[in-house]
Structures are given as C-alpha cells and as structure tokens.
Amino acid sequence: MLVVEDEARLAAALQRGLQAEGFAVDVATTGPAGLDAARHGGYDAMILDVMLPGLSGYELVRRLRAEQHWLPVLMLSAKDGEYDQADGLDCGADDYLTKPFSYVVLLARLRALLRRGAPERPTVLAVGDLRLDPARRRVTRADTEVTLTAREFALLDYLMRRPGQVVSKVELLDHVWDASLETAPNAVEVYVGYLRRKLGRDRLETVRGAGYRLAT
Amino acid sequence: MLVVEDEARLAAALQRGLQAEGFAVDVATTGPAGLDAARHGGYDAMILDVMLPGLSGYELVRRLRAEQHWLPVLMLSAKDGEYDQADGLDCGADDYLTKPFSYVVLLARLRALLRRGAPERPTVLAVGDLRLDPARRRVTRADTEVTLTAREFALLDYLMRRPGQVVSKVELLDHVWDASLETAPNAVEVYVGYLRRKLGRDRLETVRGAGYRLAT
C-alpha cells in the first residue's frame, strides 16, 4: 500500500492501522515523491491526499493515468468546498473520501477497491500448482488449502509475482517488510523456512549470495 | 492484438471493439491458424478462446510456451464447468475470463496484461551457445543448465557483456571483486579456471600479458 499524505500525524496513523491489517505500507510526504513511488510500481493501491506540497493529488493521478499506470487510487480531501468529489473522480481516482472520515469506512472502501477495483488485475496468481488469491487472501497447493499468517502471505504474494526470478533479501525486506523498520535480514530466512515447511521443501530455491527463487 | 475465436459473431465484435480502442487486430478462427499467427510474432497480446476447431486453447498455449514464446495470453471460456480457471492458468495463460463477460472488464484485464508485459520475458545475454539470464540467475550452455557460484556468475556476467573484447585482470578485480578489498590478482586466474571447467575449455581465451577474452 502506498500512502501519500503530508500531515505527519495522519500519515503515521494510517501506516500503523494498515500495517495492523497486514498491509506493507510505504509513505510519501510530497507530491513528486508520491508520483515516483507509484510509478515504480509494486503497490496494490494508493491512498492519496489532495493537498500536497509540490504537486496536487489531482495532478498526480492525472499524470499517472497518462503514463498508463492503473493502480487503484483512493483519494482523501478536506471538505472545504474548494475541492470536490467530481473533480477527483474526473481526473482518474477510483474512490473518494472526505476528511474527517472514520477508519472503518476507509478500510471498507479500500477493500472494495482492492476487490472490485482491481478489474485490471488478474484475479489469481498461479505458479505451478500453487494458487494465490490476493482479494480473498487464500492460498491453495494442488487444490488443498494452506493457511498462512499475514507475513507469510505477503512474502509468498511478492514471490509469486516474480516467478522464477531471483529476489534478494534486501528487496524482500523493502517490500514485504516495511522499509522504514529495521528488521534483521535473518527474518527473511526464518519466513522462507516457514513457507518451505507449509508449501514443500523444493518450492523455494536458495541462490546463495543472491536471494531466493520461486520454482516455476 | 491477436484474437483467436471461432464464433464469427463474437470475433467480429471483439475486432470492432478493439479497433475502436486503437488496437490493430488480427483474427484467426482455428487453433492451428492461431498458433501459427502467434508464433509469427509481432503481437502485444492474444485473446484466446478455449473451444477451438483443430487445437484447443489450452494446448495452443502449452505449445507456445514450450517454444519459448512469452506473449501475454487472455483466455476466454464458456462457463459450463467443463473447463475451469485453474486449467487455463496451469497451461500458461496469464489471465482468464468466463463467458459471458462485460466488454469493459475485458478491456481492463487486457490493459493490465499489457502493462505487466510478458511474463518472465527473458532479458538474456547470449554469446555463442551460452545463455545468461541475470534476473533468474540461470546459465545454460547448449540448453543444459550450468550451476555457478555467486563469484563465478558475476565474472561470467561481466565477460558476457563484453564478448570478444579483451578484459584485463585489473578491470575484473575492480568490477567483479570489490574494489575496496585487496584480493590477490591470482584470484582471477583461479576463477577463470573454474569457469573453463564448467563451460568448456575453449570458451575463455587467455591473452598473455593483457587479460581474457570470451570467444564469440
């Protein structure tokens, strides 16, 4: 999840709340920084404030869409009349919320966005006999369900979007864990171990000195 | 865009609709014809019906993938239970849509597919019968896989980006080894030896007093 919000308090609150739900969250505090991050990709959705230093939320979405990025966008704005919902949706946002909003509502809208709002995303990731459904948060292996914890799920999700590629530990720490938090690189090894135990020993290959690879 | 669909009405509708969106569209109405067209290349993506005369959509994709074609494929099937999503994804399709589907959804999925690009599009280095895939960290020689250690891989990578050129030992120490570390220049000789053993004696020529050259 990408959060673009310049008010530090709100940004921190969103980050904490979403992390509690199992999302990996990156925060950008200016328009240009947000645009860069969104371009870079790898996010499932973006929460975007309208009022931003450097580049307004409207303009940010407009540029993103112009560049053919179809990331679901949930827009936030103060309810002061100057900006309104129609403008937001016009420029390419997928949903719109006016401040102040309840956290529960935000979460519900976000989930709706991820579910429906990814009409642009294949519903299921499949690699070999593994299936992962991001919206339903379910994983099956050879048609039998596997239960994963939030972190395990996030890790597998990331790997399944890059089947066969070698993914370094740093990359995993950045995207599956939170970039800001300092977690020991060992955590990756530990969770790879957990996944191996649940999915089968040979699904995740170790490439010494380079990272891990999901067998295709 | 390549559309492989035997129902004339649906094929025509797809063609018109996609052309209206600015795509150039070719239509094939049988499995074999579709496979030929896809092989021929030049398409950004393929929309593929499962039920086809001559060759099923499943089989078509399977063969295509077996031949190392990585064109994005969006599969269409009637929702009659006989075929299902898992089968489609298993044989190498990238996304799956059951008939009847809304045109808007089709378009959205298609755009997503194009944005993601070909799955695992191999950006490989190739010199002679050597192949090196940096992302997947794989090396093959005449289609048989060769396992290399991290250092060996880095060395071969560097050389394969400069095929036919003479690369000095100092240059290799600077780039393949860490500049800061003081390693004996002999290490290069050692690792060239390892590579020769794994790749074949004559792949790496010694140029006395100057360095090494990867035979083209």
Place this chain on the structure above:
DNA sequence: GTCCGTGCTGTGAACGCGCTGAGGACACCG
C-alpha cells in the same frame, strides 16, 4: 637449449552464508 615471466591448478584453511530451534515481546481472546 637456457632463462625468466606469466598463467594454471591442486590443496587446504578460514570465512561467512543460510538454516534451525529456542525463546521473548506483544496482541488478542476467552
């Protein structure tokens, strides 16, 4: 042929990567 310098290779040792089990911190729930 002799001599020197450069490159090759087998041996072995140290290092460090990655795996695992144990256990603590923390949240959630009854």
Place this chain on the structure above:
DNA sequence: CGGTGTCCTCAGCGCGTTCACAGCACGGAC
C-alpha cells in the same frame, strides 16, 4: 489473568564458497 498465535531476535552449527599459496607448465626472448 492465563492461553494462543504471530512476529522476530539470537546463537549455534553445517557446509559451500572463497581465496592464498606453492609448485608446475608453458611461451617467448636470446
């Protein structure tokens, strides 16, 4: 307040990898 589950750190261990060293092969100059 204990029970349960998740997340993560830590320490120890096994083993592959890396590299230094030394002796040898070979090419070139004369």
